[in-house]
Amino acid sequence: MKKITPDEFQIIIKYIHDISGIFLDQSKAYLLETRLESLVKENGCSSYSDLYRKAKADASKVIERKIIDAISTNETLFFRDSSPFDVLQHKIIPDLIDLRTAKSPFLPPQIRIWSAACSTGQEVYSIAIVLKELLTDLKKYNLKLLGTDISDAAIAQASYGSYNKFEIERGLQADKLSQHFSRNGDNWKIKDDIRAIVSFRKLNLLLPLNGLGKFDIVFCRNVAIYFTIEDRKKLFNKIADILEPGGYLIIGSTESLTDICPRFEPKRYIKSIFYQLKE
Amino acid sequence: MKDLKILVVDDDPITLLLLEKRLKAEEYEIKTARNGTEAFDLISNNHYDVILTDLKMPGGMDGIGVLEATKAKNSRTEVILITAYASVDNAVAAIQKGAVDYLQKPINFDELMLRLQRIKNMKKLVKDADDLREAMDITEFNAGQTIQNLELTVAQLQSQLSEVENVLSQKGIDSSERVRLALDRLVAV
Ligand SMILES: C[S@@+](CC[C@H](N)C(=O)[O-])C[C@H]1O[C@@H](n2cnc3c(N)ncnc32)[C@H](O)[C@@H]1O
Numbered sequence: 001m002k003k004i005t006p007d008e009f010q011i012i013i014k015y016i017h018d019i020s021g022i023f024l025d026q027s028k029a030y031l032l033e034t035r036l037e038s039l040v041k042e043n044g045c046s047s048y049s050d051l052y053r054k055a056k057a058d059a060s061k062v063i064e065r066k067i068i069d070a071i072s073t074n075e076t077l078f079f080r081d082s083s084p085f086d087v088l089q090h091k092i093i094p095d096l097i098d099l100r101t102a103k104s105p106f107l108p109p110q111i112r113i114w115s116a117a118c119s120t121g122q123e124v125y126s127i128a129i130v131l132k133e134l135l136t137d138l139k140k141y142n143l144k145l146l147g148t149d150i151s152d153a154a155i156a157q158a159s160y161g162s163y164n165k166f167e168i169e170r171g172l173q174a175d176k177l178s179q180h181f182s183r184n185g186d187n188w189k190i191k192d193d194i195r196a197i198v199s200f201r202k203l204n205l206l207l208p209l210n211g212l213g214k215f216d217i218v219f220c221r222n223v224a225i226y227f228t229i230e231d232r233k234k235l236f237n238k239i240a241d242i243l244e245p246g247g248y249l250i251i252g253s254t255e256s257l258t259d260i261c262p263r264f265e266p267k268r269y270i271k272s273i274f275y276q277l278k279e
Numbered sequence: 280m281k282d283l284k285i286l287v288v289d290d291d292p293i294t295l296l297l298l299e300k301r302l303k304a305e306e307y308e309i310k311t312a313r314n315g316t317e318a319f320d321l322i323s324n325n326h327y328d329v330i331l332t333d334l335k336m337p338g339g340m341d342g343i344g345v346l347e348a349t350k351a352k353n354s355r356t357e358v359i360l361i362t363a364y365a366s367v368d369n370a371v372a373a374i375q376k377g378a379v380d381y382l383q384k385p386i387n388f389d390e391l392m393l394r395l396q397r398i399k400n401m402k403k404l405v406k407d408a409d410d411l412r413e414a415m416d417i418t419e420f421n422a423g424q425t426i427q428n429l430e431l432t433v434a435q436l437q438s439q440l441s442e443v444e445n446v447l448s449q450k451g452i453d454s455s456e457r458v459r460l461a462l463d464r465l466v467a468v
Pocket residue numbers: 019020021022072073074075076077080116117118119120123148149150151154203204205206220221222223226252
């Protein structure tokens with residue numbers, strides 16, 4: 001494998017941090033090598049710094065996008081950690097619907113949910129499956145479910161909604177699989193009624209979150225772990241800004257907001273915790 | 280990892296015997312069935328890594344039937360179809376239903392061995408990935424419990440401390456009284 005020199009490493013981690021917020025320290029040199037080597041070859045580059053120069057010079061940003069796809073860890077599964085989905089089903093959604101119906105009894109209750117780094121879509125579809133099973137007739141509600149990610153490749157798969165047998169095996173119970181997916185060879189595709197309530201778009205969480213609108217619930221799981229503390233603080237503050245008062249935030253099971261964003265209050269529901277924006 | 284466990288299905292006894300001999304020589308674990316129905320019973324009650332089945336067989340269940348039954352039982356079992364007349368349409372239909380491969384008679388054994396070797400390597404990789412995930416899940420679960428408990432404890436202590444701070448900074452109250460109230464707040468939980 002092509003070796004990366006210490007100088008090249010410094011240039012490239014700075015570049016990756018600038019374009020994605022992903023922060024790599026010296027111990028991750030091997031990671032750059034395994035993940036970028038094929039891009040070096042593919043683009044006819046003589047070295048990693050050559051790849052960096054080409055990426056910077058490329059106005060179409062094709063190489064930049066490929067670097068992001070290669071460097072981002074898209075590891076995800078259906079119903080990851082399971083407990084956030086229990087909280088959603090038994091606590092958050094029922095509370096929100098009560099709140100909305102009390103306020104405007106004649107309007108279909110509105111619920112807006114955002115999965116901030118949705119990777120290949122498993123998180124979004126898990127949320128959608130919870131909604132479908134809980135609310136049955138989705139037309140009676142005003143639902144908006146948005147999935148975003150910085151990786152084009154991840155968003156493309158999420159939007160297509162098709163998973164291979166290994167992805168399907170992870171986290172999805174047999175009854176949910178047969179009810180909400182249809183088989184196509186070795187792959188399974190999410191059914192149209194679920195796909196219809198979901199939308200996807202590409203979004204870099206480091207940039208201002210303009211134009212997204214307001215949300216009642218935000219899932220931001222297992223992405224801030226790749227950022228510096230400073231970037232985490234900024235991110236969770238921006239999320240607090242676009243949440244409705246009292247809005248809900250779910251973070252990854254091994255993440256913490258202590259000293260990151262005091263605007264959220266951790267709350268326990270049975271076995272797991274969620275965060276609520278302080279009013 | 281153990282070698283592959285293979286079920287061979289063919290209504291032609293000579294092909295069956297030949298396959299059994301060759302595969303046993305490679306130290307694969309072999310079971311045979313002479314038709315789809317027999318195969319179906321075996322698949323329902325046993326686990327196989329690979330099913331090698333003829334496409335056309337008399338009786339109620341042909342190769343596609345065997346393929347479907349296999350995939351319904353365990354989608355990780357790989358199915359290789361064997362046929363006398365290769366046709367693109369058949370091949371596409373079989374692959375769509377989840378077959379990994381499609382071989383033409385007379386069977387080229389070198390080719391078959393290569394494909395089996397490939398499946399074996401693949402299984403090994405999948406097992407390694409499964410093991411890693413399992414280890415990661417356990418670590419993540421335990422770490423998650425610890426972190427979430429700490430998160431709640433810290434939040435509680437922080438709010439308690441800010442109450443204490445409030446009490447202590449109330450200018451209107453006598454200082455020993457302030458200390459007493461602050462101590463009350465501290466033991467409250
Ligand atoms: C490990 S996955 C988490 C997926 C899912 N939320 C879960 O918990 O299973 C992390 C995702 O964050 C995305 N990501 C990394 N940096 C990002 C950024 N600056 N903006 C948006 N998404 C980013 C990656 O592309 C990747 O798909």
